[in-house]
Amino acid sequence: MPEVLQRLAARQTTALLLILGVAVYTVFFAAVPARLDLSISTAVYALLALSVALIYGQAGVLSVAQAGFAAVGAYATAILTTRWDIPPLISLFAAILLPALLGFLLSRVVGSLSHLSLAVATLVFGEIVTIVLREGGTLTGGYVGLSGIPGLAFAPDLLAYHLLAWGVVIVVVILCSNLITTTRGRAYQTIGHDPLRAEADGINVPKSTALLFGCSAGLAGLAGWLYAHYMTFLAPESLPASLSITVVLMVVVGGRRHIAGAIVGTILLVALQNAMPTEESQGLLYGAVLVLVLIAAPDGLVGLVNWWRDRRRRAARPIIPEPTAQEV
């Protein structure tokens, strides 16, 4: 295989595996509506998880407001398409840009805080967004919400929406995987590792963090857009603040430093959630899994696999004996 293609394959392993996985899933479950519905929900969660992985995994900034940004994006497209008959593809820009702008501004306001204060501030922000949407009167539909959101003409059925949703996820994975290997991506990783070192390297840490936060929020808005046009109905509790915590959990379980971690964590926890019969058992399982993973594998499952693989590689390396005095 030409070297360029080899490098591309190495960089985009996650995307390639995802394409394969989606293809296999589609072949097996194309005619099962319940499975396609589950797949679409999983894709939306995966996008939210990727938005967390981007900002938390790369820049070390824990945001617990992603569901709030998704709700802003979802409501933006819902209001534009139902009130002003704007086509969904046009409202997509609002669904991405409005949360991105909010995220950028939020980061500029609270970005200089410590990790803990910032996490609390984003959690509070997410709660405020939920309340504002609930009290938005006729604009947001209040407690009742908005119904009659148009579907997407180019994804008229479940199978098409499933392919669209995962297509979007794959594109985002490709872009994120590319970002990590660029100078900009390494700058974000330096910020996450040591902000002072990043400043010393000439990186404008507040501005860079705010830009990435904005991108992360925009990505969450994209997830909200997909959600709104799939469900065709939105209520303030559709994307509640508690979903932000769930999504962070997915990223942590999968491995926050790896783009694949967001996908793995999402798929695993959605599968487990689906296997659990009740909300109570789901909550118990989520809590237990999160605590166990944080104690036993703080780099997540993908981190654990990488660690095991590296250990095997080191064990398989031939031991070169120390030269004796005579040989020297």
Added chain:
Amino acid sequence: MINLLEFVIGGLLLGGVYGLIALPISMVHSTTHSLDAAVGGHAVVAAATAAGVGGVAGIAAGVGVGALSAAVAGLIYLGLRYTGHSDPITFVLATFGLAMALQAAVLMLHGRDPITAHGFSGTFQFSGILVRYQSLLNLTVGIIAVVALTFVLQHSSAGRSLRACADNVVGAQLAGLRVALLQFLAIFVGGLLAAVAGVLLLYSAGLTYMSGLHLTLAAIGAAVLFGLRGPVHGFAGALLFGLVEALVYGYTSSGVAATIPLLFIFVVLALGRSTIETGRP
């Protein structure tokens, strides 16, 4: 004017209970530089247990179960510390997990019905305002807790050890203090206080299985108002927070009222007055 006085008194009484939940936030942050995000969960599970069992035995059972959940939080901290992952954010995430599990447990045991019980039913007049004995009890317990905690922290060897951990963990270890045990103790006592607060809330405002997150946020908000400097600051912040909440609910619509306390917390955090530090330069 009567309305204003009513809201002020109501707010201070509510703040007394918030103070009981804010105290753990201050204590845990002082000794571990992290937050127990399950503090609201300890309160809710204690309340649900007390409601389920009923009577005086229920109160004891509720506080006991709350203490147990607090002990679990402490063990989680020790587990993270033992495996070398005692980063403050990691503990917060772990306690989020614990909070989810506690919420699920309450849902399983109690269901979606409101968690309420009848406490002291009498009222008395104070400057033309009807005050419930239960509310006064809540504030009294809160004041006793903060006074006792302050006394222990300032005048006992355990308190001095806890303060040493808060000031300089490495120094405390070198001085021979069992830092891990002290940190566990801080988390446990904090959760115990939250459990007591939960039982008090059961007999006053009531709770639901989803109240944990709101209580945790209120506790954090109350604790950061005057900085995470100690129990007195935390309790004073809680009284102020209760006051703000009561006034906002009294003079505005319920929708706006729900936002104002959260905005209050956000502004305090954004202004950087919270002193929640984790070493980020």
